[in-house]
Amino acid sequence: SAHAEEPLRVGSKRFTESYILGEILTQTAARTGPAEHKQGLGNTAIVLGALRSGAIDVYLEYLGTIDLEILKNPQPTSLDAMRAALRPLGLGVAVPLGFSNGYALAVRGDAEVRRLSDLAAHLDMKIGLSHEFLGRADGWPGLARRYGLAQHPRGLDHGIAYEALAQRQVDAIDIYSTDAKIRQYGLRVLDDDKQYFPRYDAVLLYRLDVPQRFPQAWRAIEQLQGTIKADDMIAMNAAAERDGKSFSTIARDWLACKVDGS
Ligand code: PBE
Numbered sequence: 001s002a003h004a005e006e007p008l009r010v011g012s013k014r015f016t017e018s019y020i021l022g023e024i025l026t027q028t029a030a031r032t033g034p035a036e037h038k039q040g041l042g043n044t045a046i047v048l049g050a051l052r053s054g055a056i057d058v059y060l061e062y063l064g065t066i067d068l069e070i071l072k073n074p075q076p077t078s079l080d081a082m083r084a085a086l087r088p089l090g091l092g093v094a095v096p097l098g099f100s101n102g103y104a105l106a107v108r109g110d111a112e113v114r115r116l117s118d119l120a121a122h123l124d125m126k127i128g129l130s131h132e133f134l135g136r137a138d139g140w141p142g143l144a145r146r147y148g149l150a151q152h153p154r155g156l157d158h159g160i161a162y163e164a165l166a167q168r169q170v171d172a173i174d175i176y177s178t179d180a181k182i183r184q185y186g187l188r189v190l191d192d193d194k195q196y197f198p199r200y201d202a203v204l205l206y207r208l209d210v211p212q213r214f215p216q217a218w219r220a221i222e223q224l225q226g227t228i229k230a231d232d233m234i235a236m237n238a239a240a241e242r243d244g245k246s247f248s249t250i251a252r253d254w255l256a257c258k259v260d261g262s
Contacts, residue, residue, distance in 0.1 A: 007034035008214045011047050011056035014040040015158060016240045016247075017101060017178060017233060021060040021202070023251035025221060032216035039247075043132045044069055051205065052089065057214070058206035058221075062101060064198035066093060066205060068138035076198040087208070095204045095222055099230040101178040102200040103133065105143075108165060109186040111172075115193040119172070120148045127153035128161055128170035138198065139174070146196045162187075178230055180238035202228070227258055 008029045012022030022037050029035035038056055041047045048070055050056045063082070067073050071085050083093055105127075107113055113122060133139040134155050143149065156164055161173040162181040175182055175189065177200075182189065204221070211218040236254060239245045 005034060006213075007036040008058070008210070008217050009056045010035065010037045011041050011050050011059035012037065012039050013044065013047050013059075014042055015176070016237050017176070018060060019247040020236050020240060020250050021097075023247045024224070024254065025058065025060065025204075027248070027251050027255055028220050028224060029214070029217035032220050033214065035217065044136075048205075051091065051207065054207065057210050058204055060097070060202055061093075061205040062200035063093075063203055064102070064138055064200040066203075067198060069136050070205075072137065074137075086205075090208050092206055092208045093203050094206065095225045097202040097224060097228045098226040099178065099228055099233050100199055100201040101176050101230075101233065103139070103197050104175050104177055104192065105172050105190045106165075106175045106182060106187040107172050107190065108168075109188050111188060113172075113190060114188070115191040116143070116147050116196070117193050119151070119190070123150060125151060125171040126169070127151050127172045128156035128164055129153045129174045130158040130161065131155045133174045143196055146194055178233040178237060180234050180241055183234075184238070184242065202233075232258075 010022050010026045010029070012018040019039055022039060026035045026037040038050070041050055044065055047056070047059055051059060063079070064076065066082055067076055071082060079093065086092060105116060105119070113119060119125065129140055134153060140153060154170070156170065156173065162185050164170050165173050165187070166185055175187070177189070232254070236250050239250045240247060
């Protein structure tokens with residue numbers, strides 16, 4: 001059993017939204033006791049490793065990522081199936097926040113293509129993809145197979161992908177559906193006309209002993225269920241990337257109006 005003063009440790013991945021949600025979880029837990037945010041640990045594999053080793057207790061993950069990338073299921077499964085597969089690892093899924101943040105491919109607003117299947121006939125298009133998407137089972141390899149795409153994408157840091165697209169260094173990029181820059185750059189998100197991508201609902205991935213070790217923090221965190229809609233998340237991502245607000249300020253402002261104000 002934990003020492004009374006041991007902090008609840010929250011992790012996050014290395015992109016805007018993950019930092020913000022890590023702050024929201026940490027600040028929520030901090031109202032009940034010590035809490036610590038280990039920010040921007042790395043990609044999915046690294047944050048998962050930190051969770052499994054006990055270096056962190058909880059982080060915000062996405063259902064499709066749990067299903068296809070973490071559990072390596074070849075096809076999307078059910079939430080019950082995911083829970084059953086995670087239990088032997090000492091992990092659980094809970095508290096859907098109320099939005100999903102999915103992968104898609106996007107092009108400049110004046111491009112000819114509208115659907116992912118249109119890409120097959122445009123071999124001249126240069127595709128730039130975030131490094132994790134390039135290698136993931138639910139990323140490029142499966143997408144290329146499903147749609148018969150023969151392009152050779154290059155790896156791009158997601159932080160500079162929108163600028164590279166605007167500068168015409170590439171003609172298509174992978175986007176996260178709650179990225180504020182989709183609207184800001186007037187991009188067209190290509191229709192996934194062969195339903196390749198699964199749902200990526202935002203949920204907590206946590207060590208199963210957390211509710212017993214941190215009962216008050218856990219009850220506080222449970223109150224976040226269903227409270228963040230996609231437009232809220234897009235606005236928070238914009239506050240960071242467009243307005244340059246700090247992740248902790250964005251989280252504090254959101255908690256002040258959403259939780260205290262309701
Ligand atoms: N994303 C988009 C994902 C999956 C879809 C970047 C939010 C992630 O696994 O982090």
